[in-house]
Amino acid sequence: MAKQIQAIRGMNDILPEQTGRWQQLERVMRELLAGYGYSEIRMPIVEQTDLFKRSIGEVTDIVEKEMYTFADRNGDSLTLRPEGTASCVRAGNEHGLLYNQTRRMWYMGPMFRHERPQKGRYRQFHQVGVEAFGLAGPDIDAELILMTARLWKQLGLNDYLTLELNSLASNSARADYREALTAYLREHEALLDEDSVRRLESNPLRILDSKNPAMAEMLAAAPKLSEYWDDESREHFAGLCARLDAAGIEYVHNERLVRGLDYYNRTVFEWVTDSLGAQGTVCAGGRYDGLVEQLGGKATPAVGFAMGIERLVLMLEQVESFKVPRDVDIYLAAVGEVAELPAMALAERIRDDLPELRVMLHCGGGKFAKQLKKADQSGAEIALILGADEVAAERITVKHLRLDKAQESLAYAELVAVLRTLIAE
Ligand code: ATP
Numbered sequence: 001m002a003k004q005i006q007a008i009r010g011m012n013d014i015l016p017e018q019t020g021r022w023q024q025l026e027r028v029m030r031e032l033l034a035g036y037g038y039s040e041i042r043m044p045i046v047e048q049t050d051l052f053k054r055s056i057g058e059v060t061d062i063v064e065k066e067m068y069t070f071a072d073r074n075g076d077s078l079t080l081r082p083e084g085t086a087s088c089v090r091a092g093n094e095h096g097l098l099y100n101q102t103r104r105m106w107y108m109g110p111m112f113r114h115e116r117p118q119k120g121r122y123r124q125f126h127q128v129g130v131e132a133f134g135l136a137g138p139d140i141d142a143e144l145i146l147m148t149a150r151l152w153k154q155l156g157l158n159d160y161l162t163l164e165l166n167s168l169a170s171n172s173a174r175a176d177y178r179e180a181l182t183a184y185l186r187e188h189e190a191l192l193d194e195d196s197v198r199r200l201e202s203n204p205l206r207i208l209d210s211k212n213p214a215m216a217e218m219l220a221a222a223p224k225l226s227e228y229w230d231d232e233s234r235e236h237f238a239g240l241c242a243r244l245d246a247a248g249i250e251y252v253h254n255e256r257l258v259r260g261l262d263y264y265n266r267t268v269f270e271w272v273t274d275s276l277g278a279q280g281t282v283c284a285g286g287r288y289d290g291l292v293e294q295l296g297g298k299a300t301p302a303v304g305f306a307m308g309i310e311r312l313v314l315m316l317e318q319v320e321s322f323k324v325p326r327d328v329d330i331y332l333a334a335v336g337e338v339a340e341l342p343a344m345a346l347a348e349r350i351r352d353d354l355p356e357l358r359v360m361l362h363c364g365g366g367k368f369a370k371q372l373k374k375a376d377q378s379g380a381e382i383a384l385i386l387g388a389d390e391v392a393a394e395r396i397t398v399k400h401l402r403l404d405k406a407q408e409s410l411a412y413a414e415l416v417a418v419l420r421t422l423i424a425e
C-alpha cells in the first residue's frame with residue numbers, strides 16, 4: 001500500500017461528527033451579531049507581510065515567532081493571516097468604509113500561527129472577530145461586552161467564564177509606566193526568566209503576562225499601570241465599569257492584563273475559563289484607536305475582540321444544555337426493487353412539502369433488517385418503510401425509532417401531519 005500523507009501538525013480536520021456543533025455555534029453567533037446590527041465582512045486569508053508587522057508589532061510573539069510567511073512566485077513577502085483585525089482595517093481603509101462614519105462589522109474564519117500544538121492551541125484555528133469603528137466612548141466597549149455576555153448565556157457557558165478588564169491608557173501614560181516598570185524589573189533582574197530578560201528592552205509590559213510561578217511574587221509587587229492612567233483614560237474606564245454594573249455584568253480589574261499585540265490602548269478585556277487547562281482565554285479584545293491611522297487611514301477610534309472557536313467548541317462539548325440539531329430526521333427505507341422508484345419520488349415529495357426536514361433516502365438496496373439498522377445509525381427520529389405491499393396500497397409504514405410507539409400505516413396526507421410534529425421540536 002502507498003504511504004499515506006498526513007495533515008500538517010496543528011492543522012485539524014473537522015469531521016462530520018463535529019461539524020454539527022460548529023454549525024450550531026456559528027448559527028447562534030450570526031443571529032446574535034445581526035441582532036446588534038453588525039454586518040459581515042470577508043477578507044482574504046493571505047496578506048502582505050508588512051500589514052502584520054506594522055499593526056501587531058515587530059517585537060510580539062506573533063510577528064517574531066508565529067507567522068507563516070513565504071515568498072510569492074514574484075518574490076513578494078506574503079503571510080497567512082495570524083488574526084483578523086489588521087486585515088479588517090486594511091479592507092476598511094482600502095474601500096473607504098471607515099472615514100467619517102461608524103461601522104460595526106464581523107468576520108469568521110481560519111487564522112494561522114506557528115505555535116506548539118496542544119489542547120486548545122493549534123496552528124490553524126478559527127476566530128469570530130467583531131470590530132466597531134468611529135466610536136470613541138465607553139458605550140461601544142460596553143456593547144461589545146454585553147454582546148459576548150449574551151452569547152455565553154445563549155450557549156449555557158456563563159457559569160464557566162469570568163470577565164477580566166484593564167485599561168492600557170494613552171500612549172504617553174503607558175510610556176511613563178513602561179519606564180517605571182522597566183526600572184523596577186531591572187532591580188529584580190536576577191529573578192527574571194530568559195523570555196523576560198529578552199522582553200525587558202523590547203516589550204516589558206508583556207512580562208506582566210508571565211505565568212512563571214518563580215516570578216509571581218515579584219510581579220505582584222511591581223508598580224501598577226493604573227497609577228499612571230491619564231484622566232481621560234480613567235474616566236473612560238469608569239464609564240465602562242458603570243455601564244457593566246448597570247447591566248449586571250461582573251468583572252475583575254486585572255492590573256496585569258496587557259494583551260500580546262501592540263495596537264491596543266485604553267480598554268482591554270478577556271473572558272477566561274479554568275475548564276480548558278492552560279488555554280484559558282476564550283475571547284479577547286480591546287480598543288485600538290491608533291491603528292486605522294497607522295495603516296494609512298484617517299484617525300478613527302476603534303474597538304473589537306476575537307473569540308477562539310475551537311476553545312468554545314471544547315467548552316460546549318462539556319455542556320449538556322447545548323443542543324445540536326439532528327443530521328437526519330427521517331430515514332426512508334425502500335425494500336425490494338418495486339419500491340425503489342416510488343421511494344425516491346416520496347423523498348422528493350416530502351422535501352417539497354416539508355423543506356425544514358432532513359430526509360435521508362436509503363441507497364444501495366439490501367434486506368429490510370440491514371436498512372433498519374442504517375436508519376437507526378443515522379440518528380433519525382423516524383423510519384419510513386416502503387415495500388411492495390405499501391406501494392400496492394399507496395400507504396407508508398412509519399416506525400418511531402426513538403419512542404416506544406406502535407408502528408403505523410398511513411396515507412400520504414396523514415404522514416405529513418405526523419412529520420410536521422418533528423419540525424416543531
Ligand atoms: P493566548 O494567550 O491563548 O496565546 P492570544 O492572546 O494569542 O491567546 P488573541 O490573539 O487575542 O490570542 O486571539 C483571540 C482568541 O483566539 C484567543 O483568546 C483564543 O481563544 C484564540 N486563539 C489564539 N491563538 C490560538 C491558537 N493557536 N489556537 C486556538 N485558538 C487560539
Ligand code: MG
Pocket residue numbers: 061260
Ligand atoms: Mg498567543
